[in-house]
Amino acid sequence: METNAILLGLIVLISSSSLAFSFEPSPLQDFCIADTNNSVRVNGMACKDPKLAQASDFSFGGLNIAGNTSNQVGSKVTPVSVAQIPGLNTLGVSMVRIDYAPWGINPPHTHPRATEILTVLEGTLHVGFVTSNPENRLISKILYEGDVFVFPIGLIHFQRNVGYGNAVAIAALSSQNPGVITIANAVFKSNPRISSDVLAKAFQIDKSIVDAIQSRN
Ligand SMILES: *[C@@H]1O[C@H](CO)[C@@H](O)[C@H](O)[C@H]1NC(C)=O
Ligand SMILES: *[C@@H]1O[C@H](CO)[C@@H](O)[C@H](O)[C@H]1NC(C)=O
Numbered sequence: 696m697e698t699n700a701i702l703l704g705l706i707v708l709i710s711s712s713s714l715a716f717s718f719e720p721s722p723l724q725d726f727c728i729a730d731t732n733n734s735v736r737v738n739g740m741a742c743k744d745p746k747l748a749q750a751s752d753f754s755f756g757g758l759n760i761a762g763n764t765s766n767q768v769g770s771k772v773t774p775v776s777v778a779q780i781p782g783l784n785t786l787g788v789s790m791v792r793i794d795y796a797p798w799g800i801n802p803p804h805t806h807p808r809a810t811e812i813l814t815v816l817e818g819t820l821h822v823g824f825v826t827s828n829p830e831n832r833l834i835s836k837i838l839y840e841g842d843v844f845v846f847p848i849g850l851i852h853f854q855r856n857v858g859y860g861n862a863v864a865i866a867a868l869s870s871q872n873p874g875v876i877t878i879a880n881a882v883f884k885s886n887p888r889i890s891s892d893v894l895a896k897a898f899q900i901d902k903s904i905v906d907a908i909q910s911r912n
Contacts, residue, residue, distance in 0.1 A: 717789035769799025795856035809873035818862025
């Protein structure tokens with residue numbers, strides 16, 4: 696009986712603390728510049744000595760440079776997260792520049808750790824996200840220069856350049872390290888592959904179609 700009560704208490708504690716940590720915790724100091732050489736593994740990265748802080752720990756240059764969109768999807772994401780700016784460690788924010796060739800897409804993907812707020816600097820984008828089960832409702836819109844759109848944390852979203860010229864967007868994300876799961880790659884190109892039986896049944900298609908998709912580059 697007593698063991699059960701302790702177990703129950705533990706479960707309540709674990710579930711409530713995981714609730715408390717579903718977003719990045721508030722900093723307990725001015726900043727914590729990532730010390731990428733430190734072998735200590737913490738949630739985020741260990742701090743370098745704050746006395747050694749430099750402006751360069753908080754800056755990044757080159758977001759004016761267009762990404763190379765000569766690829767299969769016709770878009771390029773240039774991230775500015777904790778990997779590029781060590782001073783972002785523990786601050787719960789990052790950004791990206793996204794370039795789109797005419798009719799290029801940023802394929803359906805999700806950020807496991809961040810809500811995204813995107814603004815169009817140039818061009819016209821069709822953007823959207825899909826709500827969770829059971830509705831799976833697509834909420835989408837055409838955005839023009841200066842328009843802003845929000846992709847809620849965890850939801851699958853995409854953008855498509857529907858203009859005849861290039862398009863450029865800037866987005867802010869509510870994590871120093873938002874993470875990306877590109878749906879097509881995660882489902883069809885995992886390493887090792889998900890069994891084609893599983894995918895054939897999930898998508899209600901013939902196994903040969905799954906095999907064909909999985910063997911593509
Ligand atoms: C990591 O170590 C290298 C080589 O010792 C040094 O050049 C670099 O500045 C160090 N990085 C940090 C963030 O301390
Ligand atoms: C863009 O990427 C393509 C494909 O990788 C490459 O052939 C091309 O040289 C790149 N262009 C520039 C300007 O870097």
